Amino acid sequence: MSLDSRAAILSQIRQSQTRLEEPVRNKVEVEPIGDTRGDSENLVERFSREAEVAGAQQHRVLGQEDAVEVVHQILCDNDASDILAWNSTDLLMGELNKTLIRRGYRLLDAVLPKSADERKVKLGQLAQAQVGVTGALAGIAATGTVVLASGPDRARLAWLLPPVHVVLLSSHSIYPTLSSFFSEREDCVRRSSHVAFVTGPSRTADIEQTLTRGVHGPTNVHIVLVD
Amino acid sequence: MSESSGLRTVQLFATCLVETIRPAVGMAVARVLEQLGVAVQVSNQQTCCGQPAFNAGAWDEARAMARHTLDTLEQSEASIVVPSGSCTDMILHRYGELLQDDAVYAAKAVRVAARTQEFSQFVVEKLKAPALGRCVDRTLVYHPSCHLSRGLGIREAPQQLLNGIEGAQCVPLDGADECCGFGGLFSVEMSDISSAMLNRKLDSIVESGADTVVACDAGCLLQIESGLHRRGARVSVCHLAEILAEQV
Amino acid sequence: MTQSTVAFHRRVTDALADHQLRVALDRTTNRFASSRLEGLASLPNVEHVRDQARAIRMRTLENLDKQLEQFEEAVGAAGGHVHWAKNATEASRIVLDLAKSRKVQRVVKSKSMISEEIELNKALIDAGLNVIESDLGEYIIQLANEMPSHIIAPAVHKTKEEVGRLFAAKLGVPLTHDPEQMAKIARERLRNVFLRADLGISGVNFGVAETGTIAIVTNEGNASLTVSAPRIHVAMMGIERLVPTLDDLTVMLELLARSATGQKLTVYTDLLTGPRHDEQDGPEELHVVLLDNGRSGLLGTSMAEVLACIRCGACLNVCPVYREIGGHAYGSVYPGPIGAVLTPAIGGLERWEALPMASSLCGACRDACPVRIDLPRMLLELRAKRANANRLPLWLKFGLKLYAATATRPQLFRAMVSVSRWVLGKFSAGGWLRWLPSPLSGWTSSRDFPVFADQSFSEQWQSRRTH
Numbered sequence: 001m002s003l004d005s006r007a008a009i010l011s012q013i014r015q016s017q018t019r020l021e022e023p024v025r026n027k028v029e030v031e032p033i034g035d036t037r038g039d040s041e042n043l044v045e046r047f048s049r050e051a052e053v054a055g056a057q058q059h060r061v062l063g064q065e066d067a068v069e070v071v072h073q074i075l076c077d078n079d080a081s082d083i084l085a086w087n088s089t090d091l092l093m094g095e096l097n098k099t100l101i102r103r104g105y106r107l108l109d110a111v112l113p114k115s116a117d118e119r120k121v122k123l124g125q126l127a128q129a130q131v132g133v134t135g136a137l138a139g140i141a142a143t144g145t146v147v148l149a150s151g152p153d154r155a156r157l158a159w160l161l162p163p164v165h166v167v168l169l170s171s172h173s174i175y176p177t178l179s180s181f182f183s184e185r186e187d188c189v190r191r192s193s194h195v196a197f198v199t200g201p202s203r204t205a206d207i208e209q210t211l212t213r214g215v216h217g218p219t220n221v222h223i224v225l226v227d
Numbered sequence: 228m229s230e231s232s233g234l235r236t237v238q239l240f241a242t243c244l245v246e247t248i249r250p251a252v253g254m255a256v257a258r259v260l261e262q263l264g265v266a267v268q269v270s271n272q273q274t275c276c277g278q279p280a281f282n283a284g285a286w287d288e289a290r291a292m293a294r295h296t297l298d299t300l301e302q303s304e305a306s307i308v309v310p311s312g313s314c315t316d317m318i319l320h321r322y323g324e325l326l327q328d329d330a331v332y333a334a335k336a337v338r339v340a341a342r343t344q345e346f347s348q349f350v351v352e353k354l355k356a357p358a359l360g361r362c363v364d365r366t367l368v369y370h371p372s373c374h375l376s377r378g379l380g381i382r383e384a385p386q387q388l389l390n391g392i393e394g395a396q397c398v399p400l401d402g403a404d405e406c407c408g409f410g411g412l413f414s415v416e417m418s419d420i421s422s423a424m425l426n427r428k429l430d431s432i433v434e435s436g437a438d439t440v441v442a443c444d445a446g447c448l449l450q451i452e453s454g455l456h457r458r459g460a461r462v463s464v465c466h467l468a469e470i471l472a473e474q475v
Numbered sequence: 476m477t478q479s480t481v482a483f484h485r486r487v488t489d490a491l492a493d494h495q496l497r498v499a500l501d502r503t504t505n506r507f508a509s510s511r512l513e514g515l516a517s518l519p520n521v522e523h524v525r526d527q528a529r530a531i532r533m534r535t536l537e538n539l540d541k542q543l544e545q546f547e548e549a550v551g552a553a554g555g556h557v558h559w560a561k562n563a564t565e566a567s568r569i570v571l572d573l574a575k576s577r578k579v580q581r582v583v584k585s586k587s588m589i590s591e592e593i594e595l596n597k598a599l600i601d602a603g604l605n606v607i608e609s610d611l612g613e614y615i616i617q618l619a620n621e622m623p624s625h626i627i628a629p630a631v632h633k634t635k636e637e638v639g640r641l642f643a644a645k646l647g648v649p650l651t652h653d654p655e656q657m658a659k660i661a662r663e664r665l666r667n668v669f670l671r672a673d674l675g676i677s678g679v680n681f682g683v684a685e686t687g688t689i690a691i692v693t694n695e696g697n698a699s700l701t702v703s704a705p706r707i708h709v710a711m712m713g714i715e716r717l718v719p720t721l722d723d724l725t726v727m728l729e730l731l732a733r734s735a736t737g738q739k740l741t742v743y744t745d746l747l748t749g750p751r752h753d754e755q756d757g758p759e760e761l762h763v764v765l766l767d768n769g770r771s772g773l774l775g776t777s778m779a780e781v782l783a784c785i786r787c788g789a790c791l792n793v794c795p796v797y798r799e800i801g802g803h804a805y806g807s808v809y810p811g812p813i814g815a816v817l818t819p820a821i822g823g824l825e826r827w828e829a830l831p832m833a834s835s836l837c838g839a840c841r842d843a844c845p846v847r848i849d850l851p852r853m854l855l856e857l858r859a860k861r862a863n864a865n866r867l868p869l870w871l872k873f874g875l876k877l878y879a880a881t882a883t884r885p886q887l888f889r890a891m892v893s894v895s896r897w898v899l900g901k902f903s904a905g906g907w908l909r910w911l912p913s914p915l916s917g918w919t920s921s922r923d924f925p926v927f928a929d930q931s932f933s934e935q936w937q938s939r940r941t942h
Contacts, residue, residue, distance in 0.1 A: 002569065006559040009714065009767045013540040016775030020537060028530045030722045033729050035519060054742070112756040116578075116673065116706050123670040123704060143739045155755040156703045160696065178740075179725045186721055189688050189748045193553070193757050194703065197744040202696040205736075206612035206628055207654040208499070208635045209506055215611055215658050216665060217696025217743060241932045243882075247892055248925055250932035254939075269936050274882040280875045282836060284858030285867065288879035295883040377838035406795045410835025412871070417833050418917025419484075423491055423799040424835070425921065453922035456907060 034142050034177035043141045043174045044225065050144030054200030055213065056221040064092060067168055067226045068099050071133060074166050074222050075105060080130040082106045084158040088151065092168045092226055093135050110155035132162040137188060138181055139174040145199040146223060147181065149192040156194050165218040171227050236266040236305040242314045243275035244445035252445060255472035256310050256346055263354050272299040278317045282411045286325060293322050297335040307343040310468055312375025312444050315345040320378065345375065347443055347467055351384040358391035360471040365395040368437035370451065372444035373406050385443055385467055392470065401431040409450035425454045432462060439463040441470055483829035486804040496632050500801050503631045507792040510737025517739060518729060528730050529846040531723045532783035536774060542684040542717045549687025553749025555761035563593035566766050570595060570709055571602055573762060577707055579604065579673040585698035586610040587678030588786065589711040589766050591623065591808045607668045609697035611661050618645045624802030624810065626788035627735050632801055675705040679712035681727055685720045688748045689763065692731060692741040699743050708758040714765050715782040727785060730845040734787035769821030778853055781816050783846045790840035790850065796833055805830060812840035816853045824861055831857035870914045889933065896927035
């Protein structure tokens with residue numbers, strides 16, 4: 001049935017092409033959009049400015065160890081005990097998890113079982129986490145956006161479920177614009193089933209245009225910018 | 228048509244609303260142009276550009292009127308001046324597609340369009356916007372009609388001319404860019420929506436504190452004046468040409 | 476007047492009498508319209524970007540068969556499935572069959588206008604499934620059992636008091652008028668819905684043909700959860716919502732949020748390529764349902780460009796008609812200028828002939844459209860279609876025939892003008908009429924009408940010349 005519809009739809013489309021007066025255009029040459037200038041310090045500044053406007057909280061640190069301390073502080077401030085964290089060796093997450101475990105935090109394992117019922121049980125458990133800690137593939141300076149790409153050790157729900165999201169971003173991974181990001185990192189969508197561009201905490205203005213934060217996604221986003 | 232001689236000739240296409248309801252606009256356009264050294268011709272064959280029928284979807288009827296208008300305007304080689312943004316837009320942008328299957332008239336449409344201009348744009352561009360008009364202590368507010376500003380891209384010329392009027396000051400209009408709600412037959416077929424839109428415009432006009440509202444389209448003027456009259460509001464309504472032609 | 480036109484006029488009357496609605500519409504449209512200007516101002520070379528965006532969309536439409544085939548292959552290569560639906564019935568059946576075979580009982584949805592176009596929720600609920608909308612605006616109108624009234628902000632017509640009362644009545648929560656409190660309630664309720672849903676149904680803002688990626692944008696994050704928490708993800712997509720490459724997608728993304736709300740980007744832009752790979756989480760299955768429902772029939776016609784629409788809602792926010800009557804008056808899932816063209820184009824003029832008439836053709840929509848769709852031109856074409864199908868009201872049809880007959884015969888025209896002048900004069904007082912007979916009585920319901928001038932312009936010109 002779907003195959004018949006497929007044939008019917010494609011046939012209708014092809015028929016319509018006989019009505020076209022002008023020849024089909026060539027591929028559109030897309031030019032890069034936005035301001036791509038700026039050295040890395042400029043980029044960090046721009047990124048920070050935009051991220052602040054978007055409502056993210058930012059912490060700039062020098063090196064891995066300081067990053068760990070800042071994360072620890074955020075966890076304390078939020079009375080966190082259960083955490084969802086990415087477990088990758090890249091993205092600066094290296095020693096972080098080990099340190100957090102040593103300091104008594106419970107890192108929930110975010111692997112979802114394949115069976116339907118078990119999945120729901122696990123989801124219920126994951127929903128208890130107070131904070132999610134992840135890395136970021138990149139940042140986008142023009143908009144203050146962090147790019148979060150899913151992977152074997154990088155659960156989507158780690159940053160989606162908890163009300164607080166802490167994201168570690170290398171200050172050297174900031175691209176000027178969305179198009180400059182894609183011109184280098186197109187392959188990200190081939191490696192990850194989910195690439196999320198996140199700009200600040202969740203928000204809505206659906207009730208009388210009043211801006212409210214933290215509707216479904218995280219209410220608080222902390223960006224730890226690591227030099 | 229020699230500019231150096233200082234005298235040129237134009238055809239005035241009055242439009243049906245000016246013909247019937249606001250003839251003073253036509254007379255004012257002629258007065259202004261003659262003041263600026265331009266001779267004015269008016270063909271006694273002109274009637275209507277066909278826009279009411281076109282907007283209603285009655286394109287056969289619109290074509291008939293378009294052909295008649297083109298024939299009329301081709302009787303003379305003089306440039307054509309139209310005191311209406313919507314009629315100018317019709318001639319410049321709609322005649323072509325309306326007559327695309329009629330080779331003869333499609334060509335006429337191109338030729339006529341090439342020498343047709345809306346009044347304020349003609350005065351500013353071709354006659355170099357001299358300061359015109361004198362009043363005593365008038366406060367003017369300008370309503371830019373949709374076809375004039377969006378259809379033809381004419382935004383500066385009317386403002387420039389208004390600013391050049393001695394003894395008059397211009398005040399801004401809140402929501403100036405918003406449609407007055409005329410839309411031709413829309414004003415009757417969807418009269419309640421048209422009235423709601425008009426109300427908004429009238430509120431802005433009254434709030435502006437002006438004693439006179441000025442526009443370049445007789446359709447907008449009709450809509451606005453009819454509404455103000457129903458309200459009993461003491462705001463005069465006039466076409467740009469009328470106020471430019473005013474001498475104290 | 477057809478029944479549907481009568482119904483339209485009735486809805487308009489109701490809307491114009493609804494003071495609260497007018498206040499809400501003013502607030503929303505003003506805010507969005509001015510934000511849009513700010514947003515576009517932050518984009519260098521914005522006019523050039525708009526030109527590119529239009530070119531991308533139009534090229535895609537011209538090549539739609541190849542684009543769809545490429546998209547289907549890429550989705551498959553990434554582990555997803557593509558289903559093709561000719562119409563609403565088929566699309567609903569595909570989703571229902573899928574739900575049945577996977578023993579789905581609970582469904583969570585993120586915003587999908589397609590699903591509203593085909594009334595998917597009703598089909599699912601009638602089949603015994605539990606369906607909950609997760610976008611706050613959609614959640615509100617679902618509780619209220621209403622249609623969306625704006626493409627971007629479905630619940631604009633509701634005051635916070637109304638929402639508070641709705642929540643208290645339907646959710647059994649204490650009455651509150653605080654939007655933050657209400658958002659919190661929604662978050663808590665919907666959290667459970669996400670976690671317990673068997674199936675997540677989303678819309679698609681853009682599909683990318685080259686990679687088989689679907690892009691979804693939200694501010695709330697509800698789509699991210701809808702497509703990640705449940706085991707199965709179904710994405711509903713109109714066949715026209717494709718762009719060829721990721722670079723093309725970037726162009727659209729730079730314009731979409733700016734045109735809709737003035738933001739440079741929405742809070743969440745999700746790019747989904749296939750279901751879960753060797754990853755910790757994500758859905759086990761991804762199904763894309765491609766819907767035609769009259770779209771392919773528009774290709775290669777003068778109406779084709781309406782399919783370039785990116786559903787930003789900018790046209791609604793600048794439309795002087797929408798601002799007066801709101802979305803519900805249109806009676807369709809797609810309101811405003813885009814709705815006035817799209818709805819009759821895919822749904823037929825017989826049912827929707829009033830919509831193209833509800834416009835003064837001011838052109839504000841065309842100016843605002845990020846992909847420069849010439850909506851006024853298409854409104855005029857729909858009007859011509861109506862006239863050609865002999866569906867003009869009789870008075871208009873004959874009135875215009877008479878007018879054209881006189882306007883092409885100048886002497887007759889002048890005679891008619893004199894007669895009309897005489898008639899109007901007879902019923903006037905002080906140069907004005909307070910009443911015109913039907914079908915022109917609509918004019919005089921709120922305006923006076925002037926008599927014709929004592930001397931027409933050509934009469935004045937003639938006498939001037941002879942003196």
